[in-house]
Amino acid sequence: MVAANTITGNMNIARLRRTNPFSVLKNVAITGGTHGNELSGIYMVQNFLRNPTLIKRSSFEACAVASNVEATKLERRYVDVDMNRCFLLEDLEKWKKSDEESLNVEQARAVILDELLGPKASQSPSTDFIFDLHNSTANTGRLLCFHEDDDFAFEVAAYLKSCDPQITAVHWPSGDVPFLPTVARSGMTVEVGPVAHSTLKTAIYNKTKDLISNALDYIDLHNDYVLRKGDDIKKVKIEVPMAVRLCHVPYPRNNSGNITAFIHDDLQGIKELQNGSTITEGCPIFQTLNGETIKFEPGEYNLTEEDMKAGIYPMFVNEAAYYEKDVAFYLTKRIHKTGEYLVREEKSKI
Amino acid sequence: MVAANTITGNMNIARLRRTNPFSVLKNVAITGGTHGNELSGIYMVQNFLRNPTLIKRSSFEACAVASNVEATKLERRYVDVDMNRCFLLEDLEKWKKSDEESLNVEQARAVILDELLGPKASQSPSTDFIFDLHNSTANTGRLLCFHEDDDFAFEVAAYLKSCDPQITAVHWPSGDVPFLPTVARSGMTVEVGPVAHSTLKTAIYNKTKDLISNALDYIDLHNDYVLRKGDDIKKVKIEVPMAVRLCHVPYPRNNSGNITAFIHDDLQGIKELQNGSTITEGCPIFQTLNGETIKFEPGEYNLTEEDMKAGIYPMFVNEAAYYEKDVAFYLTKRIHKTGEYLVREEKSKI
The missing domain is CATH 2.20.25.160 (N-terminal domain of TfIIb)
Structure with missing residues (x-):
């Protein structure tokens, strides 16, 4: 039984509501600028907003969202606190009930993004999958980060690895985590590096753009498979080493x-x-x-x-x-x- | 004739007071953290302050100075304005006469540093040479930046290039420039890269430390030569390509x-x-x-x-x-x- 009025119950909802390998995805979001000095995602989202056909696919709606707008204006990681630590269910529930004046910039923005793309507490969040775009000064290459119990995120990762064998993947810590993609049914953080914050490296940008494009193509194929069960679509196995912190x-x-x-x-x-x-x-x-x-x-x-x-x-x-x-x-x-x-x-x- | 009460006159002072290949240097300063997110210089200065023997030489006094302390605390390039654009003679003269309350963080700090290490307007500034330590996200390698008319800075650059042929050098734009080392008789900005701001790369730090150590050794040798004219010290020629913007x-x-x-x-x-x-x-x-x-x-x-x-x-x-x-x-x-x-x-x- 799901005890919807408790945090534990809500965590169960989070798991139960997951996009899974049998779900049709209707809404996908690509977020950038969760950290305001990570230019790759910021400019990719700007570009998608100007050229929506780049993310348009036939079987679902895709939107691009500039996430921490205030920090992006200041070209800083954040204004008050790291926004990508503001999406714990418990915090969102608390802040939703607070006066807006009592919240700092990132807390207030997290509540808005949760309403827009979630909510995290709901059994029926508006977004089925979020790709949240980040940079790192570390030599991460192209690193996908997601929940251990998020089977569909793992399926997307498996496909992306088939396109680009250098792609790596890591599980988030277990339990609730404070990362933006968790407001949707499923999702992942896409970390790309090495790149200095407040700069954009086109080679890394290009590879990230290909990664997102491939992922959207895959979701389209997945929807087609679930809806039609066409026998022209086959399953392929691939080894995906998962890192665990x-x-x-x-x-x-x-x-x-x-x-x-x-x-x-x-x-x-x-x-x-x-x-x-x-x-x-x-x-x-x-x-x-x-x-x-x-x-x-x-x-x-x-x-x-x-x-x-x-x-x-x-x-x-x-x-x-x-x-x-x-x-x-x-x-x-x-x-x-x-x-x-x-x-x-x-x-x-x- | 030097018209000391005009900016042009003061610019002449700047040239006349230069450390030159016949001067004995008595005071040398190494400044770091002029930009508060360039960790290489910040930590090198911290290390020199804790281990003053590293910069001690027999013929002159060397000091290490944390330059933009407020920005360093915030781990930002600057608080209000880029401090390394605050050392124009005209600005310093104006700000010195202003109420301290009317100055922003970097203007106020520039006035203090000018008093401590200059002043720029004086014929007898307290510091003979400043090495100001910077990082760049660009692949600058080890780049020395100084005045075209600063013959002693060029001599130091020539020696450093003999130690490390990869070292490069560029002239500042002609006329007065707003960079920190200009408050001393002579000096240079040392740019090292590529390194992401707010990170330290030990390989680059090590090479910068060697560069400063070699430069201090050289000033010691230079003083010995000027004071003793010993015939055990010879002059060597070297090609030094100078970049000009x-x-x-x-x-x-x-x-x-x-x-x-x-x-x-x-x-x-x-x-x-x-x-x-x-x-x-x-x-x-x-x-x-x-x-x-x-x-x-x-x-x-x-x-x-x-x-x-x-x-x-x-x-x-x-x-x-x-x-x-x-x-x-x-x-x-x-x-x-x-x-x-x-x-x-x-x-x-x-």
């Missing part, structure tokens, strides 16, 4: 709280979550301001021998916005999962 | 003023000011959000055939902070100059 590694600091060591050049720019991009005991991870090397000690992070043997993959190494969160990088492990996606078979020419 | 290339924009095209991937990351890093007619320089290429047309920038033949070198390509200044990149030409620096000869072992 174990913990984060903080920056070394002195007694005054100042950072005393930064990412070591051996770790800087590692091709994150790619095959072989692991760190092992004794790998240089930090260098102090005077040039001393600090090495990786698995014991400090409660990693077992088994964890190390399976492979530890660093993620979000030297992300500018994570200095204030005291995250030098995350440690992740890999889960080997098999995904399944649809392919329209070419008609025989005979 | 011709103009900037703005971002293409639509009627609403929005940027419509960004740096083309062919130009992104070009090894700036290095041999062969030129652009020629027809080179892709921008890509629109829809993927069209915009090519380089020398005529649009009043470049002659002669200019093109001599070679046009782009500089500060895709620098985050220059989006608001509408500078996609600068065009520079090269002047071939021969520098001279001092070397202490090894004593013969016979």
Whole structure:
């Protein structure tokens, strides 16, 4: 039974309402500028708003949404607080009942976006899938982040990986998470890097645009399959290694709280979550301001021998916005999962 | 005759008071955090303040100065205005006479730094040389920027180039310029890149630290030479190509003023000011959000055939902070100059 008036109940709703591999998707949103200095998504959304045919597909409505407009105007990550930490169900429910004057810029905007694209508390949110576009200064490549229980997001990821084998994927932490896409039935954060905040790199922009275009094509194909059950559409299996966060590694600091060591050049720019991009005991991870090397000690992070043997993959190494969160990088492990996606078979020419 | 009570007169003072190849330097300053999100200089200054022996040399006093402290606290380039545009003599003279309350954060700090390290209007400023440490998101490598008439800065650049042939150098625009080092007799801005603002890359930090260490060693040697005229110190010649700014290339924009095209991937990351890093007619320089290429047309920038033949070198390509200044990149030409620096000869072992 779903106890709709409790947070736990609402979390159950969140799971029950998921877009799933048997759902038809009617509304898809692409959001950019959730962080106001991540130009790739900001300009992609601007471009989609000016050229709506780029995201138009026959079987569903797609819209582009500039998410943190105030921060984007200021070319800052946020005005008051990180908006991509403002979408916990509990917070949204509280803020909806608050005076607007008592909310800061991002809280107020989160409530509006929740109304527009969700609401998160509803069994019937208006949006079936959200792609939220982000940049990172870390060498993330093209990284998809979504819920472990979001089967349709995983299906989309599987298809995207078939188009571009360099694409990687990570599960959000379990339970409720405060990220924008969670107001829709399903969705994912698309992280692309490395790119300096407040700049746009066209090569990375192009690849992200292709990724979104492929994803929209796929949703169209998926809808066709669910509605018609046409036998010209087949299922294909693909291995999709999923990263799972174990913990984060903080920056070394002195007694005054100042950072005393930064990412070591051996770790800087590692091709994150790619095959072989692991760190092992004794790998240089930090260098102090005077040039001393600090090495990786698995014991400090409660990693077992088994964890190390399976492979530890660093993620979000030297992300500018994570200095204030005291995250030098995350440690992740890999889960080997098999995904399944649809392919329209070419008609025989005979 | 120097008319000390006029700006022109003061500009003459600026030239007359220069540290020159025959001066003994008594006070050298290293400033960092002139832009509050350029971590390399910020942390280098912090480190020098904690470990003053790193910059101690026998023949002069060296100090490290955190320049824009308020912006650094906020981890932003600036609070109100770009502080590295606040050191025009005319402005400093005006602000010195103003109520402190009428000045914004950077204007007030510029006045304090001018008092501490200059003043710029004086024939006898307290500081003989300033190294002001900056980062760039552009692939500047290690770029030294200084006055065309600053012979001692050129001598230091010549020595640094002998240590690290990849080091490049550019003249500031002629006349008075609003950059921090100009409050001292002589000085230079040290730009290092590519690095995302609000991050520190240890490889780049290390090279900058070596550069400063070498420069301080050189000033020590120079003082020894001027004071002793010892015949164990010889002069060595070196070719130092100097870049000279011709103009900037703005971002293409639509009627609403929005940027419509960004740096083309062919130009992104070009090894700036290095041999062969030129652009020629027809080179892709921008890509629109829809993927069209915009090519380089020398005529649009009043470049002659002669200019093109001599070679046009782009500089500060895709620098985050220059989006608001509408500078996609600068065009520079090269002047071939021969520098001279001092070397202490090894004593013969016979």
